[in-house]
Amino acid sequence: MSANIFGQTMLDNYDGVGDLTYTEEASGTVWNVNTTLDYYEGQTNSSSAPEHSYASYDLTGSIAGWNLNKANSNTWFGWMDLNRTSVSGWGGTNYSCGMVLASNNADFNSGSPAGYAVAFRNSPDELVLVKFSGNITSGSTNLWSGATELVSSGYTYTDGDNGVNFFVEFLSDGTWKISYIAGAQLSDANATNSANYTGGNATSANDETYVGTTYKYSGWIYAHSSSATAEARFDNFGAGQTSVDPVTNLVIINASSTSANITWTLPGGYNSANNSILVFVRASSAVTQGTPTNAPSTYTANTTFGSGTAYENDANAYCVYKGDGTSVTVTGLTAGTVYHVLVYNVEDAGPTYSVAAIANTRSLWEDVEAGSKTSYDVGSDGCLANDDVTLTAGSWRLCDVLRGTSGSDNFNGIAAMRAISSGTATMNFDLPNGAQTLTMYHAKYGTDNSTTWVLEKSVDAATSWIQVGSEITTSSTTLTQATFTVNEACAVRFRIRKTDGTASNRTNWDDIEVTNYTGTCIKDNYYRSTATGDWDNAATWEVSTDLAVWNPATNTPSAEAKTVTVRSPDKVTLQAGGPAITLDEITVDVGGTLEYQNTSGNITINNGTGVDLIVNGTFEDHDIQAGNAILFLTGATWQLGAAATMLKTNTGPSTIWRDNYQGGMTAIPDGSGGALWHLKKTGANTPGFSSTGGTFYPNLTLENTSGTAWSNGVGAKFVGASDFPTIKGNLDVGGAGSVSTVTLRTENRNATPVVVKGNTTIRSGHVMIIGDETGAPTGGTGFQFEGNVTVDGTLDYEATDATNTNRLLKFTNTSAQSVSGTGTLNVYNMEIDKSTNDVTLSRNVTVDNLLTLTAGDIISSSASRLTLETTATVSPSDANKKAGSATSFVSGIMDRKVNSSTTEYEFPMGHNGTGNWRPMTVKPRDATARTWTVEFKWSDGTVDYGTAIQANELITSMNSDYYHEITRAPVSGNADIKMFYEQSDITSWGITEADMVIGHWDGADWNNWSLNAAGDWVRDATNNWVQVLNANAFSPGGPGGGGGTTPIELLAFNAKYIAGKVHLDWATATEINNDFYTIERCQTNCNPNYPENWEIVITVDGAGNSNEELSYIAYDDDPYGGISYYRLKQTDFDGQFEYFDVVAVEIPAENETIINVYLNDGIVFVNVNSSEEKIFQIKITNVLGEKLVENNYVIQKGNNLISIDDLQSLPMQMLLISIMNESEKHTKKIIIEK
The missing domain is CATH 2.60.40.3080 (Immunoglobulin-like)
Known part of the structure; x- marks a missing residue:
């Protein structure tokens, strides 16, 4: 690792070398340099003084590059004492008695000077700021021809005033401000502080007419009266500046493990006869500057670190250079150590050295002047060690990046990085003192199109990367500076990454500068809140080294702190516009709140020991940034306490919370302790919603206090297909405080619906809806409810999403559930799947498409009724239309809407109290729209209504267990009624299946609708049902017994195609009262329940009574081509009949002979x-x-x-x-x- 050098500079004391020039037109004008070295002053103070004198201070050749612009905002201050009893002697209508602040000409009696000035306007007499252009003529009452007033200070001169102090500022936005305070002249210390001026005004518009490098700072006094006194002062042209500019362009080059070459530029006005350059170097921390008093002669320089004389104010800083040069090579450095450099220039003459210091806290300077890389990628190893290059500041890995020096490259100096495709420039070393800011220059290459790139930081030696600030767009060939706020207290390195991925559009990066973090990297302290306040305010915190003794904090917590605790009742705010902050091992106590505002500073959750963010109180996420506002480093996790709240009010994403939960998000609390995920729309933006699959919530509340609807498709929407969201507690759509509508929609397409394990509440005025609002068949599996459902608002499905066959409300779990509320409830598909307990309706529920009864019952009453729409079907339902099951049915009453004469409508009825399942069907004889109502009662109909039986009817007895209340509206139209029974019922009742009928109570007795002839009844002993055909009146009805027909015992029934005919044969073992057999055939829609589709082929006489095996043969001489079906019907002498199983025959094709x-x-x-x-x-x-x-x-x-x-x-x-x-x-x- 290379040694890293950081620089500081200190300014020269005021040396009076050739910077100030002044002109006086007569004796008596005095210009002085104040002995405190912070301002110049001039005055006309005698009656013999001329009308004006002036002095100028030319910065053009003194401090190169400093000018009057927004980058270097400057101030002027002054004081004027007119000392007159009357202003009447002034005369003129324009301006008199003033001070020039900036002008393009140091001689105001010649040429065409232009610039800015402070002056007294004559009428009315006010102190104003003007810009002027034109000659200033001695003795003229019109001092500045063509002057334009920018702003009045508001001060009006009064005869006998002692004077007025003024303070002029050129602000960073290009506007001007002039302030004043009348009375005695301020002291030097107070005059430099704008806060001491009580009055004044600012311009409302930008004015930069006369600024730039050609304009000079100038002090000029004009007193248009021989008896007036005027004095003006101007400071040293910007805080900390002196007449000799500081050492500049301090850079570090050729850094290696043991040496570094330090260069600098001599300041303007440097005089080797009077000045000397001293350079001091210290390891690990900045040089303590203090006030130097020792002459340069007291120092001995040695380029070997540690061998030179120690600096008088810092025993650990050693002199490595003394002289008038511009560079020094320092040796004897230690790899991996950070070195700080102090360079200042001193004047040998004078008893003291008042050094105005500018601290250079730069920790990295990379100007790409050193090193060489001429191709984007080197070697065949990809972006590995072959692409490592030692540049000015150290080793970088340049991937799809080279060192550009061509005429199309844009750089300061001789080179810049040039990136293509998705190129990256990555530091191979850390900056151990962290980073406060990073600035760098960028420009597009040649005539290429615009590009985009990002800055990233790593605090774990390049293991993971975090984006700093926003993505940058480079669109100009002019180098543009980008500034990033980093605020990283401990070791950090950086990576620049091109994001547009386009090889044909290239980018130049140059002059990368990083400043040290101003705080301390503290790794071993504990922090806890002591008050409500901002995170980055030390007053918010207490600090401890042992968790026993706590003291007021002097720093704010960083990720290196051992633990951080937000206590009750404190609310700690990561404030808007605040710095980037890294969190680690932080706990929000019950009653405490950690608030993240809409801010430009990123929040990084670091991967430390254990859980990195524990929220037992409240975390408020107000982020609106679409990208990485809150970042979790790899391995970093968070956790929500059993009674905690996660509040989101803005558009920032929620997936970060989903993907980084400790132990996976399935471990989030179940909501029983009150844990809450609270989405609250408070303004124009909508809260970010973790809408894709795999998200788990404790309790989930959606609330809207914004005054505008939280509309469909914006924010509150479940999407995705690979997984499904789960709400482990209660779902509350609307919340207690909403003033505007909340709409929650699911378009999730996973086979499992959105799961709500607790209760679901849709409050009045709010909406929950299933399906894609655009009508596209993209989603809406539905909701799976495991608790109670209350609909006081609207629960609906998207009707336009016609191809989406899901849109399901599924009720499951083992506890009893209910459906209640006074709002709108529209159900497309509904499923009951409960291993224990049932679903009780406490409101009307209508199912439009499919009712699935898997397990558990629906308890439906007259006041809270289940209705199936005309298109609705029931599952399961077999070929006989026997719907529901012994473990799942509708108990009580239900409605079915009908509009077809060909549809047999199922009623999956049962009795919840006894567990008995007895479904039935209704098949209307016409297509009139009606509603059929069936209520199943497990009760003895002869007790509830009467025992009378119509003797002239087929019925002879009624069952004593159950019956169905059957009604229709409108009250008209016939129908076929089918009722199912169990085999055990027959034994209990003592009725044979051949005798089964449906008894109907007509108000007087139980009868058979007078339907006694053959064809009025259908029985299916195999599938246990009996059906009455074309019934014409409806009231209570149930299975009963008939006239005692004894069926035949059928041994076989066969059908074969032979010689152009269908050969039919059957055999019986016994026959009792058997009148005849009928062979029927059917070719299409041959369900036994549709007798109209069957036709008679032949009738064969029966044997009457027989105990012997008998065989029968019959033929269908003119069969249909293709597949046909045949069935055997047996009829007794009393007209009772029975059908037997259907057989199929395949006839050769139509075109065959x-x-x-x-x-x-x-x-x-x-x-x-x-x-x-x-x-x-x-x-x-x-x-x-x-x-x-x-x-x-x-x-x-x-x-x-x-x-x-x-x-x-x-x-x-x-x-x-x-x-x-x-x-x-x-x-x-x-x-x-x-």
């Missing part, structure tokens, strides 16, 4: 099954080719049977039968046997 030939009793039968009408020729020949039969036949569509009996007399032989036309030919063989 199927031909079968067989012989019976000497007659040849030809069976032709054709898809359309055709003409065929049938020809029969023997094996010798002799034609026996040849005839043409017209074949109809379908099955055709042709008999040929002309061959009965033939002897035994084989015959060939050909059936053909112009497009087909079929050949069959047949053998005649005798």
Whole structure:
């Protein structure tokens, strides 16, 4: 590591060498240099004095580069005593008696002087600041022709005034200010302090007409009366400046491990006969300057560090140079040690040396003057050691960066860095004393386009990097200075990184200067707050070395402190516009608050021991910066206490908090202790929301006190797909203090919805919505609620997002849940998935698309009812429309809106108290829009309504367990009603499944709607349901018993396609009261629940009663092509019937002609099954080719049977039968046997 040298300079004392010149037109004018060396003064003090005298101080050749501009704001002060009893003798209408502050000409009697002056305006008589252009003519009452008043001080001369003190400032924004105080002349000490002037005014506009290097600081007095006295003073042209400028351009070059070359520029006016340069060097810390009194002759210089004479005010600073030169090479240095240099020039004459010192706290100066690198990358190792270059300040690693010296490069001196693509210039060494500021120059290369770059710092020897300040855009070929506030107390290094990534646009970097941090790097102290206040105010803190004895702090905490604690009830503010601060091992106690304001200073969370930021009280994040305002170094973490609050009010990102939580964000408190993530919109900006997946919150509250809506899509939105957010506690949309609307939206597309483990509250006037507001099918899985849901505002889904089939409200967890509130609740999909307990509705809930019943019940009442919209479906629901399950159903009452005559609508009903699940369906007979209401009651209907049964109806008994209350609105229209039962019900009731009917209470008795004929009822013993068809009145109804039909015992039912027909056969073991069988077929939409899609093929008589195995055969002579379905229906003598399982048959395709030939009793039968009408020729020949039969036949569509009996007399032989036309030919063989 190279030795690092830092410089300081001290100014020359006032030596009076050829700087001040003055002219007097007659004797009696006196110009003096004040003995305190801080101002010049001149006066006209006798009646014989001329009307004016002047003195000028020409800085052009004395302090090079100093001029009257915004970079070097300057002040003038003075005092005027007119000593008159009356101003009437002045005459004139313009200006009289004044002092020139700055002019382009030192001789005011010739040429065309122009500049600025303080003068008395004659009418009215006020002290003013003017700019002038034109001659100043001796004896003229018009002192400055063409003068323009900039601003009046407000002071008006009164006869007999002792005088007026004035103070003029040229401000950094290019405006002027003049202040005054009337009365006695101020002392020298008080005259230099603007605070001692009580009156005055400032200009409202920038005026820099006469500033620049060609304008001189000039003092000039004009008294337009032989009896007037005027005195004016002007100070030493800027704080700390003297008549000889300081040693300048102190640089460090050729630094190595043991030596360094120090150079400087001699000050203007330097006189080797009277002046000497002394250079002192000290290790590790700055030289103590003090007031030098020893003459240079008392010092012996030695270039070997430690061998020269020690400085009189610092025994550890050694003289390494004495003389009139401009450089010295110092040897004997130690690698890794920081050295500080004091260079000052002294005058040998005089008893004392009053040295005005300017401390140069520069810790790095890199001007790229030394070293060499002519290519962007060296070697084939990438950006590694081959790209290390020793420049002026030390070793740098230049990646995609070279040392540019061409005519297209822009630099101060002879070279600058030139970067392409994503080039970086990285220091290979630390600045052990930290850094207060970094300034550097930048310009674009040649005719390239604009580029962008950032400055980064590392406090861990380049292990990690932190951006300092904002990204810089370089758009000019003129070198422009960029300044960064660093405020790093301990060791630091820097990296400059080009961010635009464009190889064709190049950037120059030059003259990088870093100043030392002004505080102390303190690593071993403990800090705690002692009052509410700013972080960077030492008065806010107490300090201790042992946690036992606490004293007022003299420094503010840094990351090197052992621990920092913000105590209750203190609020410590990282204030707006404050410095960058690094935090480490900081704890905010319960009741304490740490506030981060909207600030330009970055906050860095350092990676120290344990958790780096523990918030047990409140952390207020008011950041609006889009980038790295709050930074976590690699490994740094934070933690929220069980009762703590994280408050965000502005647009800064929240992902930093998500990604750096101690133990991962799943470890954040569950909210049961009150831990809160509080998003609060307080102004035009909206709080940054960690909206992507993987974020965990304790309790989450969104509040809006701004007076403007927190609208859709701005801030409060969950997005992403790879993961999902989880709120471990309660979700509060609106908060207690909102005055404007909050809208929380989820567009998260993960398969798991946004999880809310606690209660969810949507307050009145606020909105929570699922889906993309643009209508794009990009998201909105929904919300998973594990607590109660209260909707007093609006809970809705995005209807325009039509392709998004999620939009789910899922209720889960093991505890009982409720849905309540008086606001608007629109549900697209709703799922109940609870291993224990249920969801109770305390308000009406409507599901528009899908109700999924996985586990747990919905408890719905008349006042707080579940409704399914017309398009809604229920899952699970089997082919028989048996919806819900034994572990999940709707208990109580529910509505279904209908508008179709082809849809069978499910009612997944059950009884929560007993756990009994008994669903039912309604299939309207017309498409009129209606609402059907079903209430399931586990109760004996004969007890609740009556025991009377209509004797003339099919029904003979009612079950004693349950029934359904069924109503419709409007009260009209017929429907098919299906009810499901359990097999155990049949045993309990003593009813056979063949006897099952639905009993209906009509107000007088239980009846069968007078539906007693075949076709009025459908029973499915396999799937345990019974259905009444075309019911015309509705009221309580439930399963009951009928007339005692005994079904057949079916052994088999088969269907096969043979010879153009469907062959159907079945067998029975027993038959009781069996009247007949019906074969039905169907080709499309062949659900057994849609009888209208089935047609009768054939009816076959039954055996009545039989205990023997019987077989039956029937045929479908004209089947459909393709796949068809057949079912067997059995009907008793009393009209009761039963269906059996469906079988399928595949028929050859439509375009085939199927031909079968067989012989019976000497007659040849030809069976032709054709898809359309055709003409065929049938020809029969023997094996010798002799034609026996040849005839043409017209074949109809379908099955055709042709008999040929002309061959009965033939002897035994084989015959060939050909059936053909112009497009087909079929050949069959047949053998005649005798």
